[in-house]
Every structure is written in structure tokens, then in C-alpha cells.
Amino acid sequence: MACPFAKPNRLFEDLATTRQQSTLPFSKELGGYVVSRYDDIVSVLDQPNIFSSRPTVPEFPPPVKGIFANKVPEKGTLLAHDNPDHDRLRKSVASFFVPRRLRRFEPLLRATAHDLIDQFSSKGEVEIKEAFALPLPLRTIVHVAGLDPERWQWIGQSLALFGGITRVDATVSIEEKVRDVLDLHEYIAQVIEERRNDRRDDLISHIWNERDAGNVEMTDFEHLSMIPGLLLAGHETTTNVLSMGIAHLLHLGLFDEVTKDEISRAAAIEELLRYESAITGMPRKVLEATSISGTTLVPGDQLFVAYNSGSRDDTKFPDPNRIDTKRGRKVQHLGFGRGVHACLGAPLARLLLNVELAVLKERLPNLKLKTPYHEIQYHRVHEGRGVAGVTLEWDSTRATKASSDGSSRSVTRPRVPAQPQDMDLIVEEANLVADDVLQFKLRSQDGNHLPEWAPGAHIDVKAGPFGYRQYSICSDPDDRKCLSFAVLKETSGLGGSKYLHSKVRPGSMLSIRAPRNNFSYEPSRKKTIFIAGGIGITPILPMATDARRSGMSYAIVYLGRSRRNMAFLGRLEKEHGNHLTVWAKDDNDGHRYDLNVLFADEHIDDLRVYCCGPEPLLTGLQDILSDAPPGALRIEHFSNPTASLNATNTAFEVVLARSNRTFQIPESRSLLEVINEAGAGILSTCNKGLCGTCEVSVIDGVPDHRDMVLTAEEKMDGKLIMPCVSRCRGTKLTLDL
Ligand code: FMN
Incomplete structure (x- = not known):
């Protein structure tokens, strides 16, 4: 097939022909087999273990490679990483780009949009890409990353050179490109260093917080590697989608209708991304022998995965060459890719595009296309295409001044405290309190009081190289000089509990983080029932002690496999006498305790129930108490619910x-x-x-x-x-x- 980049204006016609072919066509210009049908694309993107993304970012040419070594990352932000590195690194930024959390940047986006429009609104016409569609996302991503917004133009130019480092560009010498790219990376590294102890509300600080929290292991160089590619990807695609999209909407007379409210804008944006995303496609390399649509592929084969073609596949999108802003979302378009490499910044791009359309509509009355639609020229932008320029015109006599919500121009970056520092405490005692359950008692080095906590709280304990694990505090709530927790050794666990059992002894130092409480307990005049299964007794212990001291009506039901495995039995029997029911399965012919019996004569409206233990106990109880009013049933999960994407599914x-x-x-x-x-x-x-x-x-x-x-x-x-x-x-x- 012809290379879609050769004549970017003919991109979609060329790709459409490849969808009709029974096997995958091979394209020398695109560097491999062209995957252009929707289902084939999904199949490639959903199997990153078979189709490597390494070729996505080309290697630096030899003269540059040596100069850049350990200074400039070579694999893009995440684009050219395969697993396990990809998932590990993505974890450091994933929670930053959640749509709900990005909403806090909306005032900044609006203020910047108004700023830019102020500069041309009285002129009556402007080339929109240069004046608005490029600077807005670039200034935004520079700010969001944590860099100096005043330096956005320099950053933009350096990024363009960085993006072009593997391409021949007669106007800029390779020495000049190299110098600028090195300067940019040095500057980013310096900001990362500054944020080490001075956290702000930005991406660089977010990654530090994730590192400190033990959520991700990464080197400082990997930290640096997360930023430049993101800056590049974070503005170019949005720039092109807006410039092309606005031309389509104005040409089709849809602009007023789709900009009337946020929901209509959101629907239009999805359709524009489907119709013509800025990313045409991405390369992949085959790692294992496989086949797609009758084409046998062997390790080493290269593919070009044509996202733009998949989004115009008529087996999925009826009448695909028509912009239909009411199309809906039954089938997901591929404008942002899909799978582990789906565009990380997609939620930010969506927010940006929505704000851009809203502010353009608000400020520029009677907006029209000045460049004739059929004369708009496209050119290649990395793996995609963008318009060379689009001139718009409007009625400048009616152009409005910035609205009040856009007038707060200087948006300052709030300071946010660094993550709480670790506290090093001395292990005073380590006692076996049941088979495989070791209780640790900690004191501060200077004998001072320990941090405040309330029953139900847990601490993060550093289990050496395995990172942090959570453990419920099981000390006496009135003893402020001792923190104690108990650990069940999980022989088939991830190693943290085994480490604590084998390596930590009286006299050892342990790093912990201040207590947090997701299982809050309040004394109540209602009867309170505490239910614990196995090691789930730990958060219940201080709750029950408090209940006894406050003289309230309470009962404890403690369930386990065998009395040998049930920690703190002696202490509980002594403290709580007949408030306590103990049920060990091996004392009861292997039968489980019947929770239905416990609640047979009770009404949940008159109760408070706290439960901690294995998942079947928690779900069983939730089923029995499914009509519990809010707050009446409180549970704590110990198992890691994020565990695995491959966990066994149930209907x-x-x-x-x-x-x-x-x-x-x-x-x-x-x-x-x-x-x-x-x-x-x-x-x-x-x-x-x-x-x-x-x-x-x-x-x-x-x-x-x-x-x-x-x-x-x-x-x-x-x-x-x-x-x-x-x-x-x-x-x-x-x-x-
Ligand atoms: N495990 C315990 O053995 N005792 C506890 O008191 C305890 N409390 C926990 C509290 C919370 C809030 C959570 C989320 C988990 C708790 N766990 C507790 C489970 C441990 O954090 C950890 O998952 C377990 O020791 C297994 O770690 P491993 O797989 O690395 O061996």
C-alpha cells in the first residue's frame, strides 16, 4: 500500500483499501505488515506480551547515542517499554491522570484560554493552531508537570527538536538539537531534585509521593524519563485534534449545536477522535509466532497498527466516513489507542478539548472558517498528521471580554506537604501468640509518646526489601507508649510477612508510617457485635477493650480453623469472659459457624456490627445483613484487592x-x-x-x-x-x- 504519510490528505482512502484485503498487506514505507481492521487492531493491542512496543520510539542515531547516555531517556515516557517495566513505571503516574482528579486544573485551563483569546479577539481573524490550539495544551502540560510556565516556549522548541532527533532536518544542525535536548533534560532533572523535599501539586511531586509511599520502585533516571515524552505527547495530539476538529465542525455547521453544553461537547470530542485522531497508528514487533487474519507472523516481524483505520471500520461504525456527534459509545474508538499503552494523558486531553471548545464559543461570536475547507493542507506529525494551519474569522465588534471565571489569571501552584516521614521505632518484644502469628511491640527511641491512634487504625510497616505492609494496631488503646501489631506468616504470600517473621527480633529497628484508620469505631448505645475470623482479630482487640471499659452492651464472635491458630485467645477469655464466643472448626467436626443463628433473634437496626477476617466471611455477612442501614455494618479487608487482573472471575x-x-x-x-x-x-x-x-x-x-x-x-x-x-x-x- 501507499504510505499514508506520503500524501497526508489521502490518508483515509489509502487505509480503507487495506481493510478490504484478505491478508495483512506489507508496506515498506510503514516498515511492516499493516493491521487496519478494528478486530485485528484490538487483538494486537490486547496482547502486549506477543506484540512488543519497543519499536514505537526509534533508537537515537549513533553519534547522539553516546552523548545522551544516562542523560536522555531513549524509550519515551512509557511508549516503548514492555512489561514488567511498563506496568511498574505507569503505576507512578496512573493515579495522577484520573479524570475526577484532573478537574482541579480546569480553572487554570480556562484562565489560560481566556489569556490567549484576549490577544486576538479584537482582530476578527486568526490562524488558530499557532495562536491557540498549540500554546494552550503546551502551557497546560508544562504547568501540570511542575515546570516553570514562563518557559513554555523554550520547552516547546526543545521538545520539537527532541521529537525530531531521529529525523533529518536541514534547518537545525544536529549539534544544536543535541545541546537543546540536553539543556531541557538537565532542567527537568533539576526540578525533580528540587521537588524531592518541596512537594507541590504537580506530576513530578506526585511521582515522588508514589515512590515514598513504596507504591513504585524506580530510579531517579526513570523518574526523569517520565516527563519529556509526556510533555511531547501531552500537547501535540490535542493541538492537532482541536485544529482539525474545529475545521470539520464549522464546515458542517455543527459548531453551535455541539458547543451548547458540556455533554454535547464531550460527545462531539469523542466523534472527532474517532473520525480523525491525531495518531494514525503505532509500530509493534512480533515476539512469538502467531497469526492475524490469515497472515502468519514470526518473531521479529514488524507491524504498523493503524488506529485511525480501525476507528473507520464500517463493521463497527456504521457510515464511518460521516461525522455523527450522536453516534454514542457502543463501540470504543481507537483514537487514544487501547490496552496497556492507551494514551496516558487522554483524560487531560478530553478536559482540554472540552474547555477549548467552550471558551472559543463564549468569546468569538459568529465563528467561521476562513481557509476554504477543501484547501486545508495536512502534514506528518510523528506517527500522525495535523493541519498545517486553519484561519478562522468572527464578528470582532461583538467579541466579548473575558468572563469572570477566566479573569483569575495568575493561578498559583499550591504547596502540598511531603508525604509523612517514616518513623523508626525499636522492637521491644516479638512473641509468638499462635501458630505462625508473631506479635511485635514497638516503642519510640526516646521513650516519648507515640502518634495518636484510635481502635480500628493500622500502620504501614516496612518489611525490608518487600516494601510496606499494613498491620492493624492491636495494643491497649490507653497505652500511648507502646504500639503493637501481630503478623500472620503467609507462606504463599508475597514475602513481606515471612520477612517480618524471619528477620525482625527484639532490638531491631522498624520503619513505620503514622496510623491511618479506614475501619473507624465509635462506642454506641446500641448493642455492638464484633466478628473476627483468624488474624482479623487484630483490629477488633482494641475495639473490644474500649467497649468493655465504656460499659456498653457488646459481644465478640471469634472464628478460626483451630484454637492453635487463633491469636490472643487467653487474653480475650480473661478480659471478656462470657461476652466472648469462640468457634474453632476442628472442635466442631469441621463445621463452620452459622452466622444466621447469630442474627436470628436480632434486628440490624438495633445493632452495630464490626467484622474483619477472610473474604468469604465478609461477603457471607454482607449477604446476611444486606438490609443494614448505612454505618451499621463496618468491615475491614486485609487481602489486597488490587491483586491481579487475572484473578478467577465469578458471575x-x-x-x-x-x-x-x-x-x-x-x-x-x-x-x-x-x-x-x-x-x-x-x-x-x-x-x-x-x-x-x-x-x-x-x-x-x-x-x-x-x-x-x-x-x-x-x-x-x-x-x-x-x-x-x-x-x-x-x-x-x-x-x-
Ligand atoms: N495482616 C496481618 O497478619 N495482621 C494484621 O493485623 C493485618 N492488618 C491489616 C490491615 C489492613 C488495613 C490491611 C489492608 C492489611 C492487613 N494485613 C494484616 C495484611 C498485610 O498487610 C499483608 O497483606 C500480609 O501480611 C501478607 O503480606 P505478604 O503477602 O507480603 O506476606
Whole structure:
């Protein structure tokens, strides 16, 4: 096939012909087999272990390679990384780009948009790419990254040279490019160093926070590598989508209709991304023998995966060459790619495009295309295309001044405190309190009081090279000079608990972080029932001590496999006498305790129930107390719900509360697939729980979180879910849809 970049104005006609071919055509210009049908593209993008992204960013040419070594990262931000590095590094930025969290930048975007329009609104015409569509995203991404917004032009020029380092460019000498690229990287490295101890609300600080929290292991050079590629990707695509998109909307007479409100703008943006995303496609390299659409592929084969063609595949999008802003989202377009490499900045791009359309509409009355539509020229931009320029005109006599929400021009970057520092405490005692359960008692080095905590709280304890693990505080709540926690050795765990068992002794120092509480307890006049399964007794211990001291009505039900495994039995029996029921399975012919019996004569409205233990106990209790009023049943999960995207699926039921419709989610399908098929219209990008685009509010039921985006607290809270990967821990989930 002809290279779509050779004649960028003919891009879609050329790619359409390849979709008709029975096997994958080979293109010398595109460097490999061209994958252009929607289903084939999805299949490649969903198998990153077979199709490597390494060729996405070309290697530096030999004279530059040596100069750049250890100063300029070679694989782009994440683009050319395969796993395990890709997922590890992406984790450091994934939670920053969640749509809900990016909303805080909206005032900044609006203020910058108004600033730019102020400079040309009285003129009546402007070339929109140069004056608006390029500077707005660039200034935004510079600010969001944490760099000096005043230096945006220099950063933009250096990035353009960086992007062009592998290409011949007669106007700039290679020495000049190299110098500028090195200066840019040195500057970014310097800002990263400054943020080490002076955190702000920006991406560079966010990565530091993730590193400090033990959520990601990365080197300082990898930290640097996250920024330049993101700056590049973060402005070029948005620039081109807006410049091309506005031309289409004005030409078709759709501009006024689609800019009338946020929802219409959002729908139009998705359709523009489908119709003509700025990224034409990306290369991949085959790692394992496989076949696609009848073409046998062997390791080493190269592919060009034509996203733009997939988004115009008529088997998925009826009448694909027509812009239809009411098309809906039954099938996800490929404008931002898909899978682990889906565009990280997609939520920011969406927000930017929405604000841009809104402010243009607000400020420039009677907006029209001045460049004749059919004369708009396209040129190649990296792996995509963009317009060379588009001139717009409007009625300047009616052009409005900046609105009040845009007038707060100087948006300052708030200071945010660094993550709490670790505290080093001495291990005073380490005692075996049941088979495989070791209790540690900690004191401060100077004998001073330890941080405040309340029953239900846990601390993060550093388990040497395994990083932090959470442990519930099980000390006496009135003893402020000792913090104690108990660890069950998980022989098939990830190593943290085994490390604490084998390496930590009285006299050792342990790093911990200040207590946090997701399982808050309040004394109540209502009868309080504490239910613990196995090691889940730890947060219950201080709660029960407090309940006894405050003289309230309470009962403890402690369940376990065998008394030998059940920690603190002696202490509980002594402290709580007949408030305590102990049920060891091996004392009861292997039978489980029947929770139904416990609640047979009780009414949940008159109770407070706290439960911690293994997942089947928690879900079983939730089923029994499914009509519990808010706050009556509180539970704490110990297992790591983010565990694995490959966890065994079970079927469940989802209720869409607003339309009161119920759907079955079989084991083989994702929640997102099923609800979108039913018309929920949830936007998604990566489908791997990485980008946060598809976030939905949960009204009832316990999500089985498998994403990398929600914080541990948000996951425990259970009010949000990423339906592309996450499922349900019980049998039913009710969503706010
Ligand atoms: N595990 C315990 O053995 N005792 C505890 O008190 C305890 N408390 C926890 C509290 C919270 C809030 C959470 C999320 C987990 C808790 N865990 C507790 C589980 C540990 O954090 C950890 O997952 C477990 O020791 C297994 O680690 P490993 O797989 O690295 O061995």
C-alpha cells in the first residue's frame, strides 16, 4: 500500500483499501505488515506480551547515542517499554491522570484560554493552531508537570527538536538539537531534585509521593524519563485534534449545536477522535509466532497498527466516513489507542478539548472558517498528521471580554506537604501468640509518646526489601507508649510477612508510617457485635477493650480453623469472659459457624456490627445483613484487592439504579462491556484498569477492585469502581447509572 504519510490528505482512502484485503498487506514505507481492521487492531493491542512496543520510539542515531547516555531517556515516557517495566513505571503516574482528579486544573485551563483569546479577539481573524490550539495544551502540560510556565516556549522548541532527533532536518544542525535536548533534560532533572523535599501539586511531586509511599520502585533516571515524552505527547495530539476538529465542525455547521453544553461537547470530542485522531497508528514487533487474519507472523516481524483505520471500520461504525456527534459509545474508538499503552494523558486531553471548545464559543461570536475547507493542507506529525494551519474569522465588534471565571489569571501552584516521614521505632518484644502469628511491640527511641491512634487504625510497616505492609494496631488503646501489631506468616504470600517473621527480633529497628484508620469505631448505645475470623482479630482487640471499659452492651464472635491458630485467645477469655464466643472448626467436626443463628433473634437496626477476617466471611455477612442501614455494618479487608487482573472471575448481577435495570455479568465478560452494550455510554480508554476513564459510582455491593488507579483508601471505601477490569465480591453490585 501507499504510505499514508506520503500524501497526508489521502490518508483515509489509502487505509480503507487495506481493510478490504484478505491478508495483512506489507508496506515498506510503514516498515511492516499493516493491521487496519478494528478486530485485528484490538487483538494486537490486547496482547502486549506477543506484540512488543519497543519499536514505537526509534533508537537515537549513533553519534547522539553516546552523548545522551544516562542523560536522555531513549524509550519515551512509557511508549516503548514492555512489561514488567511498563506496568511498574505507569503505576507512578496512573493515579495522577484520573479524570475526577484532573478537574482541579480546569480553572487554570480556562484562565489560560481566556489569556490567549484576549490577544486576538479584537482582530476578527486568526490562524488558530499557532495562536491557540498549540500554546494552550503546551502551557497546560508544562504547568501540570511542575515546570516553570514562563518557559513554555523554550520547552516547546526543545521538545520539537527532541521529537525530531531521529529525523533529518536541514534547518537545525544536529549539534544544536543535541545541546537543546540536553539543556531541557538537565532542567527537568533539576526540578525533580528540587521537588524531592518541596512537594507541590504537580506530576513530578506526585511521582515522588508514589515512590515514598513504596507504591513504585524506580530510579531517579526513570523518574526523569517520565516527563519529556509526556510533555511531547501531552500537547501535540490535542493541538492537532482541536485544529482539525474545529475545521470539520464549522464546515458542517455543527459548531453551535455541539458547543451548547458540556455533554454535547464531550460527545462531539469523542466523534472527532474517532473520525480523525491525531495518531494514525503505532509500530509493534512480533515476539512469538502467531497469526492475524490469515497472515502468519514470526518473531521479529514488524507491524504498523493503524488506529485511525480501525476507528473507520464500517463493521463497527456504521457510515464511518460521516461525522455523527450522536453516534454514542457502543463501540470504543481507537483514537487514544487501547490496552496497556492507551494514551496516558487522554483524560487531560478530553478536559482540554472540552474547555477549548467552550471558551472559543463564549468569546468569538459568529465563528467561521476562513481557509476554504477543501484547501486545508495536512502534514506528518510523528506517527500522525495535523493541519498545517486553519484561519478562522468572527464578528470582532461583538467579541466579548473575558468572563469572570477566566479573569483569575495568575493561578498559583499550591504547596502540598511531603508525604509523612517514616518513623523508626525499636522492637521491644516479638512473641509468638499462635501458630505462625508473631506479635511485635514497638516503642519510640526516646521513650516519648507515640502518634495518636484510635481502635480500628493500622500502620504501614516496612518489611525490608518487600516494601510496606499494613498491620492493624492491636495494643491497649490507653497505652500511648507502646504500639503493637501481630503478623500472620503467609507462606504463599508475597514475602513481606515471612520477612517480618524471619528477620525482625527484639532490638531491631522498624520503619513505620503514622496510623491511618479506614475501619473507624465509635462506642454506641446500641448493642455492638464484633466478628473476627483468624488474624482479623487484630483490629477488633482494641475495639473490644474500649467497649468493655465504656460499659456498653457488646459481644465478640471469634472464628478460626483451630484454637492453635487463633491469636490472643487467653487474653480475650480473661478480659471478656462470657461476652466472648469462640468457634474453632476442628472442635466442631469441621463445621463452620452459622452466622444466621447469630442474627436470628436480632434486628440490624438495633445493632452495630464490626467484622474483619477472610473474604468469604465478609461477603457471607454482607449477604446476611444486606438490609443494614448505612454505618451499621463496618468491615475491614486485609487481602489486597488490587491483586491481579487475572484473578478467577465469578458471575454476578449488576443493577443500574437510575433506570432500575438488571443485567447478568457472566464470568467471561467485563462489567463495562455488558453495561455499555445496554447503553450506559461509559467512556473508556485502556480497558486495563490503568487510566481511570471509566470510573463509576457504586451505590451498593462490594467491588472487587482490580485497577491500578484508585488509592487503597478509595478501594476500601468501595464507592467507586473501574468497570473495565473490576468486578463484584458478592453476587450483586448496584451502580449509580
Ligand atoms: N495482616 C496481618 O497478619 N495482621 C494484621 O493485623 C493485618 N492488618 C491489616 C490491615 C489492613 C488495613 C490491611 C489492608 C492489611 C492487613 N494485613 C494484616 C495484611 C498485610 O498487610 C499483608 O497483606 C500480609 O501480611 C501478607 O503480606 P505478604 O503477602 O507480603 O506476606
